[in-house]
Amino acid sequence: MRHGSTVAGIPADLATIARDIGSLLLIESALMGVSALVGLAFGEYGVALAFFLATLAPLVVGGAARHVFSDASVPQTKHGMVIAAAGWLLTALFGALPFFLSAHLLSPAAAATYVPEGASYTASSLQYFANPLHAVFESMSGWTGSGLTMAVHEPSLPRALLWWRSLTQWVGGVGVIVLTVSILSRSGSGSYTLYRSEAREERIHPSIVSTVRTVWKIFLGYTILAVIVLFGALLVSEPLAPAAAAWQALNHAMTSLATGGFSVTDNSIATYDSPLIETVLLPIMTLGAIAFPVHYTVLKNRDLHALFDDLQTRWLFVLLGVGVAVLTLQNFQTFAPALSLRDSAFQFVSALSCTGFQSSPVGQWSAGGKLIISGAMVLGGAAGSTVGGIKIIRGYTIACGIRWQFSRVFLPVSAVVNTHIGDRQLNREEMEREFSEAAIVSLLWVLVLIGGSIALSNLIGSGFSYADALFEVASAQGNVGLSTGITGPSMHPIAEGMLVINMWIGRLEIIPVLVFARSLIYGLNP
Numbered sequence: 001m002r003h004g005s006t007v008a009g010i011p012a013d014l015a016t017i018a019r020d021i022g023s024l025l026l027i028e029s030a031l032m033g034v035s036a037l038v039g040l041a042f043g044e045y046g047v048a049l050a051f052f053l054a055t056l057a058p059l060v061v062g063g064a065a066r067h068v069f070s071d072a073s074v075p076q077t078k079h080g081m082v083i084a085a086a087g088w089l090l091t092a093l094f095g096a097l098p099f100f101l102s103a104h105l106l107s108p109a110a111a112a113t114y115v116p117e118g119a120s121y122t123a124s125s126l127q128y129f130a131n132p133l134h135a136v137f138e139s140m141s142g143w144t145g146s147g148l149t150m151a152v153h154e155p156s157l158p159r160a161l162l163w164w165r166s167l168t169q170w171v172g173g174v175g176v177i178v179l180t181v182s183i184l185s186r187s188g189s190g191s192y193t194l195y196r197s198e199a200r201e202e203r204i205h206p207s208i209v210s211t212v213r214t215v216w217k218i219f220l221g222y223t224i225l226a227v228i229v230l231f232g233a234l235l236v237s238e239p240l241a242p243a244a245a246a247w248q249a250l251n252h253a254m255t256s257l258a259t260g261g262f263s264v265t266d267n268s269i270a271t272y273d274s275p276l277i278e279t280v281l282l283p284i285m286t287l288g289a290i291a292f293p294v295h296y297t298v299l300k301n302r303d304l305h306a307l308f309d310d311l312q313t314r315w316l317f318v319l320l321g322v323g324v325a326v327l328t329l330q331n332f333q334t335f336a337p338a339l340s341l342r343d344s345a346f347q348f349v350s351a352l353s354c355t356g357f358q359s360s361p362v363g364q365w366s367a368g369g370k371l372i373i374s375g376a377m378v379l380g381g382a383a384g385s386t387v388g389g390i391k392i393i394r395g396y397t398i399a400c401g402i403r404w405q406f407s408r409v410f411l412p413v414s415a416v417v418n419t420h421i422g423d424r425q426l427n428r429e430e431m432e433r434e435f436s437e438a439a440i441v442s443l444l445w446v447l448v449l450i451g452g453s454i455a456l457s458n459l460i461g462s463g464f465s466y467a468d469a470l471f472e473v474a475s476a477q478g479n480v481g482l483s484t485g486i487t488g489p490s491m492h493p494i495a496e497g498m499l500v501i502n503m504w505i506g507r508l509e510i511i512p513v514l515v516f517a518r519s520l521i522y523g524l525n526p
Contacts, residue, residue, distance in 0.1 A: 022065025039160030085516035142168030147261025147481020173258025261356025289381025356481020388479030401435030
């Protein structure tokens with residue numbers, strides 16, 4: 001469609017964006033409907049009503065946008081960036097409605113009935129979601145796979161809301177737009193544009209629709225396997241009834257494989273204090289940090305060597321080994337050797353995979369231990385997986401680029417200098433392009449991190465240090481979910497709002513958010 005044309009009286013650019021965001025909202029409305037049925041299945045009729053009411057807003061808005069702008073043009077790169085940024089933001093805002101409406105539809109007495117028998121507290125954490133900012137925080141944390149929470153006591157929430165938290169992380173881990181592309185089955189460049197806008201590049205098949213459907217098949221298969229393994233571990237190590245074990249296994253499998261980190265127990269995985277459960281979760285979290293094309297190759301060829309043939313996966317294993325060793329040595333100052341190894345291994349894997357499950361009181365760790373974990377959260381796992389952070393491939397590209405630039409100093413100007421990234425040989429122009437992209441995104445990421453940590457350090461109480469503030473912002477922006485205790489319903493509203501933005505920025509790797517901000521000011525014209 002030519003520049004300056006309109007659809008239904010709306011500029012063509014806005015029509016394209018509105019139509020595809022409408023598709024995202026329709027998907028979200030359907031997921032809310034499924035969660036309402038979960039509420040009915042558990043006899044949580046007030047919460048089910050809240051979900052049914054919540055479905056109406058994205059259904060009406062999304063359905064209207066899809067219908068009115070159905071003839072809009074195929075999205076280009078600029079549209080894809082704005083669709084990703086605005087779509088994730090609106091998905092989080094509409095996704096807050098079940099929390100907000102449940103808190104207002106249920107009386108305090110009715111909410112208190114969800115508090116587990118024998119608990120040391122009497123009020124449900126549902127009360128906190130009466131504050132719209134808390135509800136938005138929880139929703140953004142879920143969709144972005146961050147795992148930071150306003151629910152002080154997760155078991156005191158209705159099961160339909162616990163399921164909604166897990167479902168948002170499970171879907172958000174792979175990507176809302178990826179799910180939409182797989183359902184809409186739109187062929188051609190439009191689907192690829194949307195796929196790339198969600199910070200993804202890797203193809204499994206030439207067709208993007210086939211690629212995302214394969215991704216979902218792999219993800220679903222791993223989820224089922226994780227549920228079975230966790231169910232067995234829970235029955236062995238915990239005094240739980242089979243139904244309770246199945247419920248906890250389902251939710252923790254969804255959020256661990258999606259590297260999200262929401263839990264249905266108090267104090268995350270530390271509640272169990274079980275070496276068996278922590279050991280079972282380690283490979284599940286690691287699976288979530290490996291790129292989907294690698295999983296596809298391993299499963300198709302039944303060859304584990306593909307794990308080590310992939311550059312990012314090799315470095316993931318190296319970083320896990322080195323990081324656990326360094327963190328263990330650091331924690332010898334605080335814990336006994338056996339406990340230091342156990343806690344360090346679990347927390348480092350949780351941090352580098354951007355899962356955010358917590359098995360140890362990280363807030364009581366030394367500043368050195370917190371900084372090591374912060375570094376892991378900033379880097380993250382492999383691009384093309386479910387993780388946040390800068391990604392291993394960018395860190396590797398920057399390291400290669402620095403070495404490449406340094407080597408050129410000692411060579412004649414006319415010399416041809418090539419370099420390798422994995423199995424790819426790059427010439428000068430290609431290396432400069434990839435190095436620049438990796439350096440720019442990483443620099444912006446770190447600048448936002450530093451700015452946010454400085455701002456947060458001025459908004460927290462005297463009981464927290466700058467290392468705590470840096471840790472918390474790195475956790476939010478890396479979409480991890482580990483916390484030193486700063487995040488909670490009592491935190492400063494400005495700090496809470498800032499972390500919501502950090503989670504949003506971190507999930508989209510900054511550039512789409514900057515394009516979105518620029519389009520709000522100047523439009524989408526060159």
